[in-house]
Structure formats: structure tokens, C-alpha cells
Amino acid sequence: MDPIIRFSEVGLRLGGMRIYDEITFDVAPGEFLCLLGPSGCGKSTALRLMGDLLPVQDGQITVGGKTPAEAANRLAYVFQQPRLLPWRSALHNAAFGIEMRDPSVPRAEREARARAQLERVGLGKDMDKMPLMLSGGERQRVAIARALALDPEIILMDEPFSALDPNTRTRLRDQMIELWQQSGKTVIFVTHDMDEALYLADRIVVFSGKPARVASVIEVREPRPRDILRDPALLEKRDDLLRLFSDI
Numbered sequence: 001m002d003p004i005i006r007f008s009e010v011g012l013r014l015g016g017m018r019i020y021d022e023i024t025f026d027v028a029p030g031e032f033l034c035l036l037g038p039s040g041c042g043k044s045t046a047l048r049l050m051g052d053l054l055p056v057q058d059g060q061i062t063v064g065g066k067t068p069a070e071a072a073n074r075l076a077y078v079f080q081q082p083r084l085l086p087w088r089s090a091l092h093n094a095a096f097g098i099e100m101r102d103p104s105v106p107r108a109e110r111e112a113r114a115r116a117q118l119e120r121v122g123l124g125k126d127m128d129k130m131p132l133m134l135s136g137g138e139r140q141r142v143a144i145a146r147a148l149a150l151d152p153e154i155i156l157m158d159e160p161f162s163a164l165d166p167n168t169r170t171r172l173r174d175q176m177i178e179l180w181q182q183s184g185k186t187v188i189f190v191t192h193d194m195d196e197a198l199y200l201a202d203r204i205v206v207f208s209g210k211p212a213r214v215a216s217v218i219e220v221r222e223p224r225p226r227d228i229l230r231d232p233a234l235l236e237k238r239d240d241l242l243r244l245f246s247d248i
């Protein structure tokens with residue numbers, strides 16, 4: 001199967017600094033791919049390049065065979081902070097992405113799509129609440145519903161759970177896996193937490209420190225849900241990652 005996203009020898013300079021050497025990796029359709037690497041290595045930048053929020057300078061990036069600019073409508077973002085509009089209810093926040101992307105979608109349809117996704121993330125009873133009345137985890141679930149309501153082929157997630165408490169983070173990781181398995185969408189998930197990557201990913205693309213290159217690509221085919229601290233195969237991968245991180 002052709003990759004849905006392809007980075008070919010992507011080089012990048014920002015503010016006079018070399019951020020990437022030659023970054024090359026592929027993402028398969030329907031895959032849950034984690035981008036892992038040390039702080040500042042350029043993981044979020046990779047999402048910005050895919051999403052056409054930053055121009056490609058050297059090399060090539062394709063999204064479904066097209067340029068990022070041509071494919072921008074096939075992607076949706078979930079950021080570290082939920083970025084909700086405080087004066088809008090959960091429902092109207094979840095519908096907001098559609099309103100921005102395609103204002104011709106009638107209001108009733110926007111809201112029906114938002115409602116369906118809020119139900120999916122377990123917020124069926126909270127649709128009329130304003131963001132201030134929601135917990136951090138609930139606000140992030142509204143942000144996930146807002147992305148899903150766009151019905152994108154690809155979801156780009158930039159450390160979406162890192163600001164949450166450990167229990168909420170664990171719950172949302174499980175929920176994200178469930179949503180991904182039901183939807184068949186491609187997920188590209190940025191994290192600097194190797195345990196999170198081992199828990200979630202089909203494959204982990206490991207970036208080195210700046211200027212970044214792809215230090216390793218690790219297949220994680222162990223069945224889910226995973227027990228990272230007990231499964232011997234995962235423990236071995238964790239040791240590999242620890243060794244890799246001490247070198248990069």
C-alpha cells in the first residue's frame with residue numbers, strides 16, 4: 001500500500017539554525033505512528049510541515065500523493081492545550097472546526113456532527129457546558145471531538161495528553177486507541193515520553209537531537225492493551241530506546 005505521508009530528505013533551517021538534516025520516513029494509511037525525540041528536536045515542526053503551517057524548504061513532503069497545501073483539508077490537529085473558545089459551549093466548540101474549514105456546511109449538520117463526536121468521546125451529557133465548567137481531560141476530549149467532527153483522514157496530535165494528570169492521561173490514551181481502532185484513521189502522535197509511544201504506536205520514528213535525523217524506526221506490533229512494564233518484548237524495546245536516547 002502507498003504511504004499516506006512521505007518525508008523524503010527533508011532539510012530545514014529556522015532562524016538561522018539547522019533544525020533538520022535529511023529527514024526521511026513514511027506513514028502507512030491507518031497507522032498509529034509516534035514521533036519521539038528529545039525536547040527541541042523538531043517533532044512539532046514535522047506536524048507543522050505536514051499540515052502546511054510551515055513551508056517545505058529542502059526535500060519533499062507528500063500527503064496522499066499531494067503537496068501539504070493541496071492536502072490541508074485531509075488533516076486535523078489536536079494540540080497540547082485544547083484551545084477552546086471560552087464563550088462557546090462544548091457543542092459549539094466541537095462544531096467550530098467545521099465552521100472554519102467549510103462555512104457552507106449548514107449549522108444543523110455542523111452541530112449534528114459535533115454532537116455525534118462528543119457522544120463518542122463520552123461527553124454526551126456535557127454538550128451545553130462552557131469550557132470553564134469542564135475538567136482538563138474533558139476539555140481535551142472536546143478538542144478531540146472537534147478534530148473528529150471534521151472527519152479527516154489524518155489526525156495530527158501534538159503531545160495532547162502531556163498537560164493532564166497521570167490517571168486522566170492513562171484513560172485518554174485508552175480512549176484514543178479505541179477511537180482510532182473504530183475509525184481506521186491515520187494518527188501521527190508527537191511525544192517525548194517513550195512509554196507513551198510504546199503504549200500507543202504501531203511504529204515509532206525516533207528523531208535525534210538537533211539537527212535532527214531519523215535515529216531509528218521501531219515496530220511495535222505487540223497486542224493492545226499493552227503492559228509496558230511486564231511484557232518482555234516491550235521491555236526489550238524500552239531498553240533499546242533508553243540506549244538510543246543516551247547516544248543521541
Ligand SMILES: Nc1ncnc2c1ncn2[C@@H]1O[C@H](COP(=O)(O)OP(=O)(O)OP(=O)(O)O)[C@@H](O)[C@H]1O
Nearest residue numbers: 014015019037038039040041042043044045046192
Ligand atoms: N519559527 C521558528 N523560528 C526559529 N526557530 C524555531 C521556530 N519554530 C521552531 N523553532 C526551533 O526549532 C526547534 C524544533 O522545535 P519543535 O517545537 O519542533 O521541537 P519539539 O521536538 O516539538 O520540542 P518539544 O518536545 O520541546 O515540544 C527548536 O529548537 C525551536 O526553538
